[in-house]
Amino acid sequence: MEDKLKYPKNSHLRFEEKHKQKVLEAIKNLPDKNHSKGSKIVIKRWGYSTFAAAVLFLLLIGSTHVSLGMAKVTAKIPYFSLFIEQEKYTSALNGVIFDVINENKYDFSDLNVSVPDREIKIWLLGSKEEVRSMKTEVIQNINSELVEQNFGKYDIEVKRGKLPKPMETTPEVNEYMKKKFDLEKKVLDLLEKNNYQPAFPVEVRINSKENFIYIALPKTEKRVAELKEQLKLITKEYGEFRYKITSIDMAAREQELRWVQNGIIDIIFDGLSENKAFKITGLSYSFHPLPLQIEVRISLKSKDPEAKEIAENIENEITEFIQTHEMTAEVRNDPYELTIYGKDEKKINKK
Numbered sequence: 001m002e003d004k005l006k007y008p009k010n011s012h013l014r015f016e017e018k019h020k021q022k023v024l025e026a027i028k029n030l031p032d033k034n035h036s037k038g039s040k041i042v043i044k045r046w047g048y049s050t051f052a053a054a055v056l057f058l059l060l061i062g063s064t065h066v067s068l069g070m071a072k073v074t075a076k077i078p079y080f081s082l083f084i085e086q087e088k089y090t091s092a093l094n095g096v097i098f099d100v101i102n103e104n105k106y107d108f109s110d111l112n113v114s115v116p117d118r119e120i121k122i123w124l125l126g127s128k129e130e131v132r133s134m135k136t137e138v139i140q141n142i143n144s145e146l147v148e149q150n151f152g153k154y155d156i157e158v159k160r161g162k163l164p165k166p167m168e169t170t171p172e173v174n175e176y177m178k179k180k181f182d183l184e185k186k187v188l189d190l191l192e193k194n195n196y197q198p199a200f201p202v203e204v205r206i207n208s209k210e211n212f213i214y215i216a217l218p219k220t221e222k223r224v225a226e227l228k229e230q231l232k233l234i235t236k237e238y239g240e241f242r243y244k245i246t247s248i249d250m251a252a253r254e255q256e257l258r259w260v261q262n263g264i265i266d267i268i269f270d271g272l273s274e275n276k277a278f279k280i281t282g283l284s285y286s287f288h289p290l291p292l293q294i295e296v297r298i299s300l301k302s303k304d305p306e307a308k309e310i311a312e313n314i315e316n317e318i319t320e321f322i323q324t325h326e327m328t329a330e331v332r333n334d335p336y337e338l339t340i341y342g343k344d345e346k347k348i349n350k351k
Contacts, residue, residue, distance in 0.1 A: 080321035083271040090115050093151055097122075100145050106138060109161030113154075120154045123161025131160040172208070179238055180206045186234050187213065196227065199248040211241040219247035249289060256287035258331050267327075268318060272296065278314055281343065291335035294318075302342030311340040311348040 094113060097120065101108060107125040114120075122138065124131045135158040143153045184204040191198060196217060203214040213231060217224065224245050235241045259265050269283045282297035296314060300307035315338060322328045340349045 078320045078324065079275065079317045080267060080271050081325060083274060084267060084325075084327075086115065086274075087267075087270075093146070096145055096149050096151065097142055100142050104138075104141060106134070109163060118152075118154050120156045121159065122156070123159045125161055125163060128160060131158065134158070176206050176208070180204055183235065183238055187215075187231070190230055190234060191215070194223075194227075194230070196221065196223070199250060199253050206238065211235070211239050212244070213241055214244045214246075216246045216248045218250045220250075221247070252287045252290045255290070255292060255331075255334050258334065259287070259292065262327060262330060264322075264328055264331060268294070268321070271317075272314065278310060291337055294336060294338045296338070296340045297343070298340065298348075299343055301344045302346035302348045304342070307342050307348050314338075314340060315349055 090113060093115065094111070097111065097113070100106075101122075108122055109125055110121075110123040112121040120142065122142075124134060124138065126134070138158050139156045142156055147153060183206065184202065187202055187204060190196075191202070196215075198215055199218055200216040203212070205212040213235070215227070217227075224247075227245060228243055231241070231243055265285060269285075272278050272280050272283060279298045279300060280296065281299050282295075284295045286293045298307060298310055300310070318338060323332060338349065339347060342348050
């Protein structure tokens with residue numbers, strides 16, 4: 001089967017045996033405790049896949065114009081472990097850039113960083129003359145700090161940005177908002193006083209188009225009719241309302257919190273989208289009802305041999321991530337169903 005992480009065409013990048021040995025050597029020689037300079041964080045000995053992914057990622061970013069989706073990895077390191085290391089690296093890199101921006105009090109409207117391309121684009125606020133005069137200073141200050149922090153130099157492009165237009169408000173809109181917050185407090189007080197336990201945050205809308213209240217309650221709650229009557233009483237002075245009270249399976253809600261709050265869904269979706277070899281065109285999920293449903297759509301027809309290969313790679317990478325990565329320990333035994341569709345909307349995977 002073809003490797004899921006491919007070299008770019010005409011690239012001289014290779015993760016060869018010597019690179020693999022560097023990873024293994026680094027793991028072997030890693031001290032039991034490593035105190036980061038200037039940091040209170042103590043990093044204990046990492047597992048093979050986590051530390052190897054970190055070292056391998058640092059090796060890969062030394063090559064020009066290389067993305068995770070184009071790097072063929074023979075060290076048997078899961079794709080999502082590499083993706084997580086890329087996110088950590090990018091976050092740290094952004095942190096250095098923001099420190100420079102804040103220390104020098106640069107006004108900016110946007111920032112874009114590409115680690116594989118080693119490019120940074122920053123949009124500064126000011127007149128054309130002001131931005132032009134600051135350009136050299138900004139590039140020098142950012143690159144100087146990046147080199148100091150061992151990130152190396154980046155190709156930095158400085159552009160003139162624009163502030164987004166502020167949202168216009170009116171006395172009518174302000175009055176709607178005041179009523180909304182007043183009523184929302186009354187609804188929350190009502191729920192607390194009567195020992196209702198909302199499964200999701202309560203939603204209250206008051207505007208020129210509708211008056212609406214949404215409350216999600218555990219499916220074991222039997223006082224729904226009573227709650228509607230109580231809501232009618234406290235909303236009377238605000239006009240007529242539409243109420244939506246749903247019953248939620250709390251097992252599904254608890255699973256949702258585990259996957260969402262730990263960032264697992266975001267990592268899966270962002271990681272799949274990042275890798276162009278997966279040919280992703282659509283991603284969606286739902287926790288209600290159980291089990292978790294994950295749907296992936298790719299740009300090939302379901303009968304295409306390459307589509308089956310890609311679907312198998314996606315399945316394997318998600319399974320390996322959930323079953324082996326330390327951050328997924330809490331969800332390892334959670335049920336889920338993964339369905340992969342082609343562009344003809346037909347199912348590719350058999351599961």
